[in-house]
Amino acid sequence: MRYKSFRCLAGLMLALHVANGIALGQESPHRGRYNVLFIISDDLNTNLSAYHHPLVKSPNVDRVAQWGLKFERAYCQFPLCNPSRASFLTGLRPDRTRVYDNSVHFRENIPDCVTLPEFFRKKGYFTARVGKIFHYGVPTQIGTSGLDDPQSWDLVVNPRGRDKDEEAKIFSLVPGQFGGTLSWLAAEGTDEEQTDGIGATEAIKLLEKHQHERFFLAVGFYRPHTPYVAPRKYFDLYPLEKIVVPSIPPGYFDTIPQLAITLKKEEAAMDDNLKKQAIQAYYAAITFMDAQLGRVLDAVERLHLRDSTIIVMTSDHGYHMHEHGLWQKRTLFEESTRVPLLIAVPGMQHAGKSTRAIVEMVDLYPTLAELCGFQPPANLDGTSLVPILNNPDLPGKEAAITQVTRSVKKQIVFGYTVRTDRWRYTEWDDGNQGKELYDHDNDPQEMHNLANDPQYAEVMAKLSKLLPKRHK
Template sequence: MVLVLGLLGSGSLLTRGAAAETSSPKGRYNVLFMMADDLNNALSCYQHPLVQTPNIDRLAARGMKFDRAYTQFPLCNPSRASFLTGLRPDHTRVYDNAVHFRENVPDVVTLPQCFREHGYFAARVGKLFHYGVPTQIGTSGLDDPQSWDAVVNPRGRDKDEEDKIFSLVRGQFGGTLSWLSADGTDEEQTDGIGAAEAVRLLEEHRGERFFVAVGFYRPHTPYVAPHRYFEMYPLDRVPLPEIPPGYFDTVPAAAITLKREERAMDEGLKRQAIQAYLASISFMDAQVGKVLDAVDRLGLADETVIVMTSDHGYHMHEHGLWQKRSLFEESARVPLIVSVPGMKHAGKATSGIVEMVDIYPTLADLCGLAMPPHLDGQSMVPLLENPDLPGKPFAVTQVTRGGGKNVFHGYSVRTARWRYTEWDGGERGVELYDHEKDPGEMRNLGEDPAYADVRAELKKLIPNRGGN
């Protein structure tokens, strides 16, 4: 196992010191920001009938669960660049996994940087800003050095034993369905190492205000977890969504992200992939539990805001699709739990609509920090104080298709009842789904004349490229 630990250079520390001298008084709370990679809402606290996530569940029991939280772009780098800067993707202009956001918005103050400039100790463990998994495990990838005082880049047995991983395409892992029921212990895995390092940071900095961000790698492909997590999900109990014949003909071609090797999977292989994904979720949940245990053991619960989320949702054969980059609910929706010391509505859920771009202003608001003027989101504190509020009138999620001169955009708006999606301004197709009658989004009303007025109203909510 290899662990890379970096403390940022003296110049950065001097910058932090200068900021602390001129900042507002220390914030009200510490922040522990935890996120999984490629995690959908397959959690027991989100009523999944099979998945066991007791640790995320206990966080939900002492926090608030957001049932309608949406990513702005269901791909790792664009999503992370968006919510960590507080800017929508059309403002960061990050639409793929290769561009660093500072190429386009060089002076933006990120979420952790904002806390750092207010005198907090800011540290990262694992993947917060983007880097490729598993290729760049153990490195900093597209990290943002000026956001942190210290960084930890864990690397574990899962990275060192890639030759044992099964993949639909031999030797490909990051964007290809791949998995391994692994030998050894949790502590040998990258996320196990990351959890231990997060605990160490909490122990070392318990006496000062901190913003500690912990980015877990699972359940991102390859789905690697020790054997016991696979044993939790016998193949004969693994659910496999059914897709009616001719379904793909009812939606625009741009809505379908199915790869050739995925089309070739038989039912047995599909169940193995889902089993591995669920096993990875439960493994990740166990590492979350270690960090939560440390918060309680160190007496930090009464002064620490805790957030648990993911960068976007994920498909496990819903709509016949796998992985991410779609504009269906499974890809656009994310789990989001926020726990605030002494909160009045602990254990409650809200159906109010929120977006990931709202996380930055919410944490600044909760901690009493001055918010940078550039933020595109809005604070979720009103919902934390009253979960019956409706939240935003709608959320916006976008993706791209094609490449180079042939690239085009898809935008989707989600209201309390409807999801409306346009591809290339409607030139390459339109989708409309009624969540009151069709929560699975399986009946596309995009060309049904009976819903022309609904489409016309929802079309007004689609943003102009580069606009709000």
């Protein structure tokens, strides 16, 4: 739908809610139309009850879904923490931030960029961060600011809990190694002693203190990022006999490009029981995180903030739990590129519904700016999702683009994938090191690579034109 501009007397411009959606007009005064509560869970895939997972319990993600609109097909731009966060928090694609790993701060490459929270700070909002929003290493940098962006915030909180203090108790596939290695712990003690429990407590305090002013509060939960640490009661929710380990057919890895495979030697050595334990721990960490989300949502309701606050619940990228025989992230398959995304706007007509529109994480910046009555910066790469919030039946974008890098003979090689309504098409090194094509109408698990079938040559040629090219 199109939105008509309207004129109001200065100081009397209010948020308007109409029967057919969210009415938007000229730029609001500095106070803005709404608060923003931006919640991100680290390494969270769509293994959630709201996304129809048969086992995982996530009632509070469900609650956000009931308050807002659930995006069934939202995609990150780079399935690794720092590049993804640098992208959606600046509104720029990775090839513009030039952040491709977890060590580079985006301001080294784009020093004058105005980030999403900084944009709201410049509009007079109180901006605060609790936990991991910009990147820092988990668990090594828990309790620090890592690669934070100080000019984005009025206040920061770096929680540090029992999980950090008890690292010696954590089981790891590589003893003593955490972060990028599968590792887990069924912890003793209470939720509130864990880093995410402390983060929820601090977020609630900030909601209480700033409830009567415009705020942009970003809450970054650490779980379910490995090590999968959660109180033991959450592990008990997922008996090993109920865990299903995804399987692959013999010879499967021979059907896909070598650069598509990220399996580590310690992961390849896992037996079925150890795989089930890893999956159990990941599910437990999700439900523990969800419980902390619930505490924050309870505060939103208790403080009567639902009518004045946009709530975004999402993740930085997806995650593998042995789909395709792989673990964790940094692939260009659906499980790694797709993210949960829920947006709740006060007074929205379509609360509790879902959309299959194709959207990207880079769309969040212009969406939140527009919803709050501000003109988004002109240099952003994303597209506002406000039309979809008003009409979930809209198709969204023609395609979502995700990319990763690989190191080949000490040279960086890029992989790009395009996800359309029906297809996923991937090129490694502009196709020089392999291609993949998957038909989601007939193969939603992306297990049958059609790239070598001549009958799909025309489809691949059309999809290839949507991908960035590194070699002209």
